[in-house]
Amino acid sequence: MEGRNNMAPGGTLTVVAEDRVWKLTGVGGRTVLELLVDAGISGFSSPCGGNGLCGKCLVKITEGTAGAVHDDERRLLTPAQLHGGLRLACRMRYDGDADLTITLADTDARSNILTTFNDETVHSTPRRHYHAETYGCAIDIGTTTIVVYLVRLDTRQVIDHRSAMNRQRTHGADVISRIQYAQEHPDGTKTLQHAIVGQLDAMIGDLLTSHGIPSEALGELVAVGNPTMIHLLVGEDTSGIGAAPFTCTFTGPKSIQASEIGFANARHAHMELPGAVAAYVGSDITSGVHAANIMRGGEPVLYIDIGTNGEIVLWDGKRLTGCSSAAGPAFEGAAIRHGLGAVPGAIDHIWQDSDGHIVWSTIGAKDAHGICGSGIVDTMALLLDLELVDETGAMDTTHPNADRYLVASPDGLALRITNSVYFTRSDVREVQLAKAAIAAGAQVLLDAAGLASDDLEGIVIAGGFGSYIDIASAQRIGLLPPVPPSRISVVGNAAGKGALELLMFDGVETQVEQIRTTMAYIELSSSPAFQQQYVSHMYFGEDPDA
Incomplete structure (x- = not known):
């Protein structure tokens, strides 16, 4: 498929991706990353938000000559890479006077994204009676990845799913980078909202088309995610999330028509958005905690979802306490x-x-x-x-x-x-910084409850990264508490499972809301205890098996 965007006279910048080609004519003196963003080309990785720090926004020159190699490119790329035509989109400038062809070297587009979960469920009552052939979608919006599940509501059957890398990653790997982008660009929030809504709508359209389902039959959507992702989905201001005292524009549940925020394939659907606990603990965690059923007994259980932010929740046997620790994208x-x-x-x-x-x-x-x-x-x-x-x-x-x-x-x-x-x-x-952040956050919760790691009946690991790590290695580096490995369980995409339960079963919405409203929250950024634990957990201890 080929698209053309005639911006100004001059040379043509041809951008080649796996399934599409763009031809752009632009003004001189701008970076390739700026041109790609302004042309609405998304889906490639720029973890540092275009600040020349990560070396991941790779493009390959296949025809023509670009501007001089920037010092950051010499620092982040090897001589062999530069000789082979690889450049950084955030540092390579295009003057617009001559033709240039580049290929997006987006390796993340082929990522294996976790869509599975522990399928044990304790719910059997359908949400309500539906007419035959009525459908809905459960959506898990992660900072890095997105999963959309298609469900036949009258039979509560998961028909199919689609997964993809979040297109917003063009503007940074973590929520802070995206909040900064939204603040620093006049239409930043609108750009990020357009990216996620357009991507979700396309994924939903693909699911409907693949199964011969008319858009009129899609009646309900449930979406979960961290507060920044949900704010950007509905086009709300995220500036309060990015700076102390870290406040959301809204924390309560939202109920809207999908068409209000730009959905076309899902224009007939009603969308439910569960609320957030605080600026960095959102509906992906409350729904995941519910899906993992960590409160089924009276013994302490620690729930950890490790991503760019490490969300941690402790059930001490009587109450829930949560926190979020900035692990970063390591x-x-x-x-x-x-x-x-x-x-x-x-x-x-x-x-x-x-x-x-x-x-x-x-x-x-x-x-x-x-x-x-x-x-x-x-x-x-x-x-x-x-x-x-x-x-x-x-x-x-x-x-x-x-x-x-x-x-x-x-x-x-x-x-x-x-x-x-x-x-x-x-x-x-x-790695040292990231593991210390997670471990210190967990220790703060345990200390606040008067518990030691030995008191934990179990540790539940959720999310994509946590589902693939070797538990012994994670404990060896101090990422996970030193409990017997038999106490550690991996539940997969608990947020996705929680979104499905919200969509399909009666009473779950009330239970997830109760989790949200009763969970105590500890803000780690202002916690002296966290600072002390963070420094302590920077050290690597002895081999626990030695």
Whole structure:
């Protein structure tokens, strides 16, 4: 499919993606990223929001000549990459006087997105009586990924689903980057809303078309997500979420017509949006807590959803307390030098064989060209086991293992995994910061309840990243509390399951709202206890199995 946007006379910038080609004519003196955004081209990754920090907004020059290589490109790309035509969209300038063809190198587009969950359910009463052939969609809007489930409501049958990377990631990997974009651009909120509504509507349209369902038969939508994602979905101001005292424009449930915010394929549908607890604990968590059924007993259970923000909820046997810890995008690969999403060719597990060689597996059994979240955790655990990283996170060049495993890379000292994939000392630091944030948040909740980790009956891990990590590795680096592994369970996409339950079953809406209104919330950014725990959990401890 080909689209044309004639902006001004001059040369033509041709942009090639997997399934589409755009031809743009623009004014000179602007970056390629700015031109792509202004032309409405989304779906590529720019985790740092175009600030020249991450090196992920890769494009490849296939024809023509671009402007001079920026210092940030020399810092973030290897000479071989630059020689091969790879550039950073946020730093490569296009003057508009000559023709140029680039290809979007968006590896994340092929990411494996978690859509499954523990299918145990305690609900059997349908939400209400529906006419035959009535349909609805349950939607899980994540900062990184999106899942849409198509449900036949009269039979409560999940017909199909679609999943994709969130197109808003063009404007940053985390919610803060997107809030900044919304604030710094006159139509920033509208741009982000258009991106998510358009993407969801297209996914819904694809589901309906694939199953021969007319749009008139789609009557209900339920969408869950963190507060920033829900605010952007409905076009509300997010500035209060991004700065202290961290307030939402709204926290209560919303009920709207989908057509009011721009849905076309779902224009006949009514949309329900459950409310949020606070600025960083939203309906994805309240619905996930309900779906995971952590309150079924009187024993303490810790619920952890690890993403760019780590949302943590403690059921102490009588009450719920939640918090959100800014882990950053390290576990999703965005802040790691050779980090990737869960795409074919991403190293997902790493270990040491009996001869001491470092071996690995990749998603799809493809050639390794980067490392995803679960592989990042394994790599950090391996560095600790090899004693190549000490308790402070420093690489130990004096250790006998150093000469065998550590090498000088273009980014400094690093663990060599393959000829082209390294794990650098900067990567160690990113993991250290991320794991400390999650672990400290969990400890603050436990301390506030007067509990120790040994008191936990269980730890429930939700979300895509948590579903694939090796539990032993996660405990080795201090990401998860040191409880017996048998107490740790993985529930998959609990938010998606919760959205389905809200759509299909009677009484769930009331129960999720009760979770929201009764959950106590601890704001970690202003908590002295969190600051103390954060510093403490920056250290790597001893091997718990040693």
